[in-house]
Amino acid sequence: MSIADYPFAPLGGTEDRAMAIREQLRDAIIDRRLAPGTKLGEAEVGALFEVSRTVVRSALQMLSFEGLVRSERNRGSFVANPSPEEARQVFDSRRLIEPALAAAAIERLRPADRARFRALLEQEERLMAERGASVRRAEIRASGDFHLELARLAGNTVLERFMHELVARSSLVIALYGRTGASSCGHADHGSILGALERRDLGLAQTLLIHHINHIEADLDLRPATGLGLREALSSG
Amino acid sequence: MSIADYPFAPLGGTEDRAMAIREQLRDAIIDRRLAPGTKLGEAEVGALFEVSRTVVRSALQMLSFEGLVRSERNRGSFVANPSPEEARQVFDSRRLIEPALAAAAIERLRPADRARFRALLEQEERLMAERGASVRRAEIRASGDFHLELARLAGNTVLERFMHELVARSSLVIALYGRTGASSCGHADHGSILGALERRDLGLAQTLLIHHINHIEADLDLRPATGLGLREALSSG
DNA sequence: GGTAGCAAGATTGCATACAAAGCGCGCCGC
DNA sequence: GCGGCGCGCTTTGTATGCAATCTTGCTACC
Known part of the structure; x- marks a missing residue:
């Protein structure tokens, strides 16, 4: 290919x-x-x-x-062909950064932001309703957009840029190691996270975020893989 | 290095x-x-x-x-001519990331790492003893190296790269907004942070780290600045 | 039959040449 | 005298050419 x-x-x-x-x-x-x-x-x-x-x-x-x-x-x-170890580091980083983003975002949530979030969720729902490979791709993308919107809202441009990188690499990792319908299950999480944010329940929002990230990572098929050189040879073909 | x-x-x-x-x-x-x-x-x-x-x-x-x-x-x-707002965001990011690095590093501290840390501290001491502008520059650099070593030890290459950027931008900010001998006072902090790490006292190490970063930031002369255009005009001249 | 050496092809690294977009300065009109 | 305008000079953006390096397939030798 x-x-x-x-x-x-x-x-x-x-x-x-x-x-x-x-x-x-x-x-x-x-x-x-x-x-x-x-x-x-x-x-x-x-x-x-x-x-x-x-x-x-x-x-x-x-x-x-x-x-x-x-x-x-x-x-x-x-x-890039991220190793399982790299994948873990990416998710570790997200578990560190995203709760902090939620804390900052919860203070700055405006009606316009809520509307934008809602639009993102609706987009996800539309995609979930459909079937097909290209839809699944769009779903991964939409899932990332939710987190990017959270980062944008937090108002820290440095962390926002980091999140852009982390979300992109996450998407690559999911595409690489993700199992079947895994990424879909995360969608409901987004709704409840947003709900917690809107109710100003920071603790809950952070807990849900962590669980959400854990969910995504747990659904990956990380590293029953074989030796490196062999693996790389196979994957690049 | x-x-x-x-x-x-x-x-x-x-x-x-x-x-x-x-x-x-x-x-x-x-x-x-x-x-x-x-x-x-x-x-x-x-x-x-x-x-x-x-x-x-x-x-x-x-x-x-x-x-x-x-x-x-x-x-x-x-x-770059970072604004006070950018400076704050950089330090906010460091306050978020560095305690997590300490948590990871404390589990992986080996004798060889201790030696490297000690060498860095000695380097800082040597620089502190001297006087002069170039020495002060080297001091800022050495101060950053301590934090980079912490990041390296944590073993998360993603966060390590983020820290490289944050330390670099911090140094720029310090050079821009720093008051007189401010950066020097941070040195003693490094010693006590390392001490806490060696004693496996994570809570103390994290507290000291946060205070250290607060110290550095507090010593900046952020934002009594005037209008932007004027300021930029002056600084670029 | 297998392996080392080699040569040709392909691809990157770097430099240079050309085109386009700012910017400054002087000129002209008011 | 002052402000708008246009021309040319500088600097960046892009394309292309050449040299260096890597890959690969072949050949000759063990």
Whole structure:
């Protein structure tokens, strides 16, 4: 499976082209349209987006910083293949940061924010009602958006940026190690978390958040895997 | 600690040339040899390091991701000029993350780690004994190294990378808003924090850490500042 | 038959060339 | 004298070319 199998719409007049390419690649990685280990050749990506390698390099560097792409000198860039250990660290980090975000957000929740949250939940419900692989992808995405909205609301831009990275890497991990309908079960959690926030019950909201994250992680099939080199060989094929 | 020890972004992969320039600029910014607001022209930096603009752009992009440099499209890159609000957010983030790092580190403290910590403290003491501007810079750096060592020990590479960014931005903030000998007073704190860690007294270590961070922040001269445009105009001159 | 060496192809790293967008300065009109 | 406007100079954004390095498949030798 090659990246060329996934035709990206070459957007015309984007301001920053590297940013646009980064976004598209990022979405493709999170949605697992690009499998972990897939090589992202500069020339190939550039041809797809109709830009020069210069722009592609810039986009790949950004993704490398986000941990979604792994770059090796003189060898190229590949879609990241996070190890179970990395996955655990990502969720550990989320368990640390998100309760703090809830604490900050609960103080700043405005009606407009509630409306935005509700819209996100409705979107999730719509997706849950449907079936299919692409729907499941969108579901993972929507689930992440809920947490990003929480981060945005907390008002700490530093932590918000960290959360963007953590959510993206979580999505990749879920796509990699997730079992069947696991990500769906988290949806109900979002509703109750939001409910607790609206009732200003911080303790409950934090408890629910932690459980929610535990839920997601528990549903992963982490590490009955075999030796590393073998595993990597298999997954990159 | 050498450059190779930094778990920074792409560990094995990224271009050495750009990485080296990034490190040098980073150090210069943290040490305030480059004042906030200073323009970092691509051609100028390239001439200094005897590389082409391509490499410089790569380094600047990395620094921009770290929050040490602010880039504006078609205008150029400038040393970041963090607002008091940003400074607060950085310290808020540290108050959140560092106690968790202590909790993880206390379980993994080995004799070799103790030795490394002790060496850092001795380094700080040596610097404290001296006088001069360059010494004070080195002091800020050494102070940061203590916290980075804590992060390294915790064994979570995600959080470790976050801490690298937070420490760097803290150093910039301290250089910007710090009062006289403020950063020095923190040194004694490091010793007692390490002591608590060695005695496996997590609660004490976390309390001391929080107080330490509070100390640093309290010693900043945050936000008696005037209107933004004026302030920026003054600081960039 | 297997392995080491080698050469050709491909891909990245870096430099340079060109195009486009700001910015400043001087000119002109009011 | 002052404000608006246009031109050119500087700086960034992008594309392309060349050299270095890695990969890979072949060949020759053990």
